Amino acid sequence: MARAVIWFLLIAALGVQIVLAGALHGLRPAIDDMPPPPSPLALKAVALGDDQFLFRAVTQWLENVGDGGGRLRPLREFDYDRVTEWLRLADALDPRSDAVFMLGSTYYGALTDPATAAGKVGKLVVYFEQAGMADPAARWQWLSWAATRTEHLVKDPVLARRIAADLLSLRTSPTAPPWLPLLAVPLLRVAGDDAEVQKLINDPDMIQRRRDALDKLRENQEHH
């Protein structure tokens, strides 16, 4: 008898749980808001000695922040100053990884909203420019992305001129890819510096770089 009562109560309790789950079905967690990033010191505490695990956890979180139980906060609603601060913080945890570049370029940088894309992606471009110039040999993709986004989306003449100057300064770099300064020409067109564009087009060094780059491209195409 006692055993039957316990079984009855157990099944009844499970039934109540199922009813409760049905009643709570409509409730969803709030969509995560991106908080301001912590200080590097606070981050040390969270890492518990394993910076690499924290780096992977932060990049995974940055990939998923704004997802609230199947509802998504559009990228246009994100504060991109904060996004770049987080990317900068994550990058400091593992400067050897390309995960931050991939996250910034293919996820946050994929914003296409006509009203906000130029301004928001422009902030990423500024960060990528700084991060790329810190190590152009290893981070030429960062610079290349910053240049092409400025040319096609951001179109800010001041920024375009600055990145063009950065890229042209790499002509003397023994480690940066030799074709990288070629990206300065379209940027100077965006900036409206037509005289400088003509000068660069006729510059023997730039002509040689263009030829070498085309030869390399053909070689790669034949190889594949």
Add this chain to the structure above:
Amino acid sequence: MSALIATVRYVLLTAYRDRLALVILAAQLTVLAGSELVATAALSENIAVGLVTAGAMMRAVMVLGLITFVSFHARRMEETREIEVILTRPISRPAFVLAYFAAYSGLALLLALPAGLLLGAGYGSWTAGLAEWQASLMLESLVLVALSLFCALSLGSATASVMAASGLYLMCRLGAYFRAISEQHTGMLDHPAADKVARLAIEIVSALLPRLDLFGQGSWLVYGPGGGWGLGTLAAQTLVTVAVLLLATIRDVNARRF
């Protein structure tokens, strides 16, 4: 010697009875499966994400499993008066502590072994970094055993022992944080004298705590050994920490009536 063998056998038997190995293995397999899911969802560097996530979680499983098992096992031994029976044998109290440490350590090393094997097999990544990570996990397990044994034999309850050992372990993993505070000043107190006292306190705490934050670096799994220290440093830290904890445990067991 026979007392040592009997103790090892007893610990292994009770661990088997508690299904400790099975639970830890099941947890590590679950961690591996979960990390594969996380890795699949990653935008880039999927294998690195999976390896590092699985490594950190497997270490957490080991920490939780060992602290809980040793704490409850040692307390149960005392509550069932088994400890008194053991101490009636011709075994000194230091030998008793050492025998139990040896037995728990053997068990911990056995339990730590599958973690590296699972990581290597799961991600096809048999690297020198994985070997270093595995060796580091084994050394960390020895520290955990000594820490749990000390807490279990010194405190009055298994729950208190689990809480204390977990808290101490977390404190030890904050070594880099304490060092950063002492280097950058606390910044918590406006008064320079108070700040100096707080900084001194932090320096004393960080000098007393073993640097467990140096163990089990996820970066070894991705980039191989490196980071400015190697197994020699970890072995030295393990040796010193285990010695301090065992001596403290022996002192505590000597001071108590059984």
